[in-house]
Amino acid sequence: MSALLSMQAVRGGYGDADILQGVSITVASREIVVIVGPNGAGKSTAMKAVFGLLNVRGGKILFDGDDITGWVPNRIVKRGICYVPQVDNVFREMTVHENFEMGAFLRKGELGAAYDRVYALFPDLKAKRKALAGDLSGGQRQMVAMGRALMLDPKLLLLDEPTAGLSPKYMEQIFTITRDVRDSGVSIMLVEQHAKQALAFCDRGYVLATGANRHEGSGAALLADREVAQMFLGG
Amino acid sequence: MTLIDFINFHIVPGVVLGSIYAVGAIGITMVFGILRFAHLAHGDLATMGAFVALSAIGLFGVSPWIALPIAMIVCAAIAIGLDKTFYDYLRDRPKILTVMASLGVALMLRSLVQVIWGVDSTTYQRGIVRPDDYFGILLRDRELYTLLAVAAIVIGLETFLRKSKWGKAMRAMSDNPDLARLSGVDNRHVTMLTWAIVGALCAAAGFLLGLNNELNSMMGWHLLLPMFAAAILGGVGRVEGALLGGLIVGIAEELSVLILPGQYKAATAFVILLLILLVRPRGLLNGKVL
Secondary structure: OOOHHHHHHEEEEEEOOEEEEEEEEEEEEEOOOEEOOOOOOOOHHHHHHHHOOOOEEEEEEOOOOEEEOOHHHHHHHHOOOOEEEEOOOOOOOOEEHHHHHOOOOOOOOOOOOHHHHHHHHHHHHHOOOOOOOOHHHHHHHHHHHHHHHHHHOOOOOOOOOOOOOOOHHHHHHHHHHHHEEEEEEOEEEEEOHHHHEEEEEEOEEEEEEEOOEEEEEEHHHHOOHHHHHHHHHOO | OHHHHHHHHHHHHHHHHHHHHHHHHHHHHHHHHHOOOOOOOOHHHHHHHHHHHHHHHHHHHHOOOHHHHHHHHHHHHHHHHHHHHHHHHHHHOOHHHHHHHHHHHHEEEEEEHHHOOOOOOOOOOOOOOOOEOOEEEEEOOHHHHHHHHHHHHHHHHHHHHHHOHHHHHHHHHHHHHHHHHHHOHHHHHHHHHHHHHHHHEEEHHHHHHHOOOOEOHHHHHHHHHHHHHHHOOOOOOHHHHHHHHHHHHHHHHHHHHHOOOHOOOOHHHHHHHHHHHHOOOOOOOOOOOO
């Protein structure tokens, strides 16, 4: 398995202090990789480093043959990585369809196939295409956010806590859709609070603690690991 | 007073004045929504537009309605120039600095108008125009054309914002600037486009006020308070809100003379502004909280 994304001993932070103290994560193509860890472990920060939202002071980030360390987000988007922030991830005063259109802002040419794809992934949204994104439920808003990011046809999708604040029913649905997205040819890097459920559905997982790698392995292996279980899975 | 008199003496002038306020307020609400500051040079840019139209009429001998698009284009260019010369340097600083800078720009623009065109009042067309009778409603040609021009501007702008790619990008930037940037929208393009539209709207507001009233170097400054009242009343960031707010402020000003001496007409906008900030700061159509 060749790595699509490879973070190698990345150090960095928002200001002068390093939040990441050497994080190494790889994502292969068509793989769902979950990052879990206690609060303040640097999960979201590691994801933001990939997207160029961090001052990276050490290590390298390679993506699909390019060294993207230090690139600005705009360039990273064009290269094929899309990012769905945890909060404020839709245009509330625009319709569902307009949100998708904004997602494809950088794309030229015919978009019919791209719309068909997102509406096929999120059939619930088809009936709501003219509704304002701000009027939707939390779960549907999360789908709009994912759909918006998929409009650019990225190779890698970064999801920052997509199930935060959602009911278990919607959490299941988001995980199912995430699998469908993977099966349509997109790699996914996902940060999760719901460690147990996330590890159960992912391909591989990383456990971070205090800004560094602690454990890694297949989801099932991590779930079976006693130390990991003690760390977050409630003993 | 009969109903038709009431309509002719208060409602009609109120709607005409209000539609002019609306054109100005739409510009203010767009600067607020997309660039996130209160643009205090808005009124004086409108004055500039009114006088540019006057010069276009004088120099080329064209009718006022040909002078309007010329003034809109000139003011669009001036607005972009002001942004590049002054506001651009303050983009990443606290917004209050840009607000204060815009006050300075307002004074500069006004002085420039006074240097070029003098301080005396003037008009586009001389003479008294008798209103025409439309089923009992009395409308002067210029009033009718003002309403039609405002309708055309609002419909044109709404269509642009709803249908075009860059119009949507402007709405996206107003709605969620971080996400707009993540989607690859170039902030500088949107800023320039916003100033072009805002400058053109300023010129239109100044021209229409001059057409229905008179031109003088303070006309735009006096427009500032009712325009801000209209923008905030409608809900900051909402084009439809600014239209509604403009009409309400205009009609309220014309109705105020029924109970207040005429000199206090201008205070009406101030009262409306205070009331809306006290009671419903998001405005009638749920704009952004300032």
